[in-house]
Amino acid sequence: MKQKSVKVEGMTCQHCVQTITEALKKIPGLDSVVVDLDKKEVDVKFDENETSLQEITGKIVEVGFELQKN
Numbered sequence: 653m654k655q656k657s658v659k660v661e662g663m664t665c666q667h668c669v670q671t672i673t674e675a676l677k678k679i680p681g682l683d684s685v686v687v688d689l690d691k692k693e694v695d696v697k698f699d700e701n702e703t704s705l706q707e708i709t710g711k712i713v714e715v716g717f718e719l720q721k722n
């Protein structure tokens with residue numbers, strides 16, 4: 653199980669939280685997702701054999717949010 657934090661732009665309310673949570677939970681191998689609105693962070697735990705951080709961030713973008721550039 654791998655744990656990662658992703659910085660995400662554009663999350664403003666509980667609806668955004670729900671959209672991301674629902675979308676990510678559909679990914680096979682995604683174990684848990686916690687969205688922190690204040691920190692603009694999405695914490696994910698996933699099985700590396702089934703999915704990847706790339707797939708997860710791709711899904712976040714797909715449902716309408718932007719990844720924060722470092």
Ligand SMILES: [Cu+2]
Pocket residue numbers: 663664665666667668669
């Ligand atoms: Cu919202």
